Amino acid sequence: MQFDKVFGTKDQDSLVDLYAKYVSEPKASFFKQIGLGVIQAKREGIKIHMLEGQGGNRPLELIDCHTSGGVFNLGHHHPEIDRTLKKGLDLGLDIGDHHLLSEQRALLAKQLADLLPGTISKTMFSVGGGEAIDLAIKLSRAYTKRKKIISAKRAYHGVTGFALGASAPSFKDPFFWDSPDFVQIPFADPDALKKSINEDTACVLFETIPATGGILIPPEGYFAEVRELCDENNVVMIADEVQTGLGRTGELWGIYGGLYPKEKVVPDIIVLAKGMSSGVYPLSTTSYKPELESVFEGDPFLHISTTGGSELGCYVTRRMLGIISDSSFLAHITKVGSLFGKGLLKLKNEFSDKIIDVRGRGLMWGVEFIDEFTSLHFVLSSVRNGVFCDYCGNNKATSKFLPPLIISENEIEELLERLTAALMNL
Numbered sequence: 001m002q003f004d005k006v007f008g009t010k011d012q013d014s015l016v017d018l019y020a021k022y023v024s025e026p027k028a029s030f031f032k033q034i035g036l037g038v039i040q041a042k043r044e045g046i047k048i049h050m051l052e053g054q055g056g057n058r059p060l061e062l063i064d065c066h067t068s069g070g071v072f073n074l075g076h077h078h079p080e081i082d083r084t085l086k087k088g089l090d091l092g093l094d095i096g097d098h099h100l101l102s103e104q105r106a107l108l109a110k111q112l113a114d115l116l117p118g119t120i121s122k123t124m125f126s127v128g129g130g131e132a133i134d135l136a137i138k139l140s141r142a143y144t145k146r147k148k149i150i151s152a153k154r155a156y157h158g159v160t161g162f163a164l165g166a167s168a169p170s171f172k173d174p175f176f177w178d179s180p181d182f183v184q185i186p187f188a189d190p191d192a193l194k195k196s197i198n199e200d201t202a203c204v205l206f207e208t209i210p211a212t213g214g215i216l217i218p219p220e221g222y223f224a225e226v227r228e229l230c231d232e233n234n235v236v237m238i239a240d241e242v243q244t245g246l247g248r249t250g251e252l253w254g255i256y257g258g259l260y261p262k263e264k265v266v267p268d269i270i271v272l273a274k275g276m277s278s279g280v281y282p283l284s285t286t287s288y289k290p291e292l293e294s295v296f297e298g299d300p301f302l303h304i305s306t307t308g309g310s311e312l313g314c315y316v317t318r319r320m321l322g323i324i325s326d327s328s329f330l331a332h333i334t335k336v337g338s339l340f341g342k343g344l345l346k347l348k349n350e351f352s353d354k355i356i357d358v359r360g361r362g363l364m365w366g367v368e369f370i371d372e373f374t375s376l377h378f379v380l381s382s383v384r385n386g387v388f389c390d391y392c393g394n395n396k397a398t399s400k401f402l403p404p405l406i407i408s409e410n411e412i413e414e415l416l417e418r419l420t421a422a423l424m425n426l
């Protein structure tokens with residue numbers, strides 16, 4: 001067995017076959033069909049390099065605009081993150097016993113409390129976003145002693161139990177996941193919310209900018225109205241900031257100034273994941289107002305995550321939060337984000353026969369095409385021209401772009417050139 005090499009232990013085609021045989025045949029076939037039957041190899045900064053040795057016109061190097069939804073907010077192998085991970089191991093950290101009290105969890109939770117809006121100051125840890133959303137819903141149900149969960153049509157909150165229930169039918173119907181407790185209403189429709197919120201409602205759960213739903217930007221005032229309706233009905237307001245949190249919009253939190261500078265809405269719970277891992281150690285959080293902690297008064301072990309909140313992960317995340325919350329870093333995101341947005345709008349004007357809308361905030365953008373066919377072909381053409389992006393799973397006519405937040409102005413120019421080529425070659 002080879003352990004001194006991680007990329008290219010076998011040739012490209014043998015590795016694709018191995019993946020098909022032992023991981024997923026349908027996935028391998030899908031990627032082969034679209035011309036991406038290649039194995040990801042070295043990653044650095046904003047780029048993903050594919051394993052060499054393949055023929056044809058398959059790309060060797062891609063600008064990462066997928067970033068797994070923000071996992072690679074700091075790009076690939078940010079030197080400070082790599083150093084911190086290695087140092088944490090050297091200093092003696094591992095996952096840590098999940099029942100025992102933890103220094104690293106306490107330090108990270110305090111750092112988060114200082115950055116989160118309003119009185120949100122308590123944090124529990126999980127491994128992934130779905131698990132953290134599940135906990136948010138559990139908290140709201142136990143606290144209100146009510147069952148109903150209101151979320152948006154086309155939402156995506158994860159594939160675990162409650163998170164799946166709150167997500168779009170395309171993800172849950174194949175598993176016969178059907179419960180009257182989950183009610184889905186159109187996003188950014190205050191009347192629909194007024195009609196469905198009532199004395200049975202435990203929580204209202206929305207992504208601040210629905211990503212899988214099509215990078216939808218709600219009108220100014222919408223989330224303030226959601227807050228008001230939740231207050232009037234004693235309902236817990238949950239913000240899924242898994243993609244919009246941690247600087248993505250140019251502000252630390254999408255819900256608190258990231259959507260509209262003057263709109264600073266404080267939900268009761270904020271869920272973070274993806275970028276919390278800094279790309280190297282899975283970690284997610286459910287942060288909430290202190291009154292919700294009463295749920296655990298009778299039994300502090302009511303909710304458990306054995307590997308959630310790893311001490312090593314917390315140590316790395318503390319470093320990541322330090323970088324991301326720096327005001328000059330946030331200003332950088334706003335600057336390059338506006339450059340990128342302007343470039344995309346220019347492309348909309350140049351290719352108005354194909355693109356019908358461009359929308360976004362900071363470094364989170366959606367490009368809506370005239371139809372799904374054009375959008376899917378654009379994604380393929382982007383890959384052929386050296387950009388890894390994706391279409392929105394619940395709104396396929398829209399392609400989405402979440403480049404690493406560390407992207408430079410020059411790299412934005414390079415990205416726009418590649419996208420122009422992708423559109424010209426469509």
Ligand SMILES: Cc1ncc(COP(=O)(O)O)c(C=O)c1O
Nearest residue numbers: 128129130156157158207242243
């Ligand atoms: C907005 C949002 N919430 C929650 C999740 C679930 O996160 P995870 O895949 O880590 O469970 C995702 C994942 O894509 C997401 O985009």
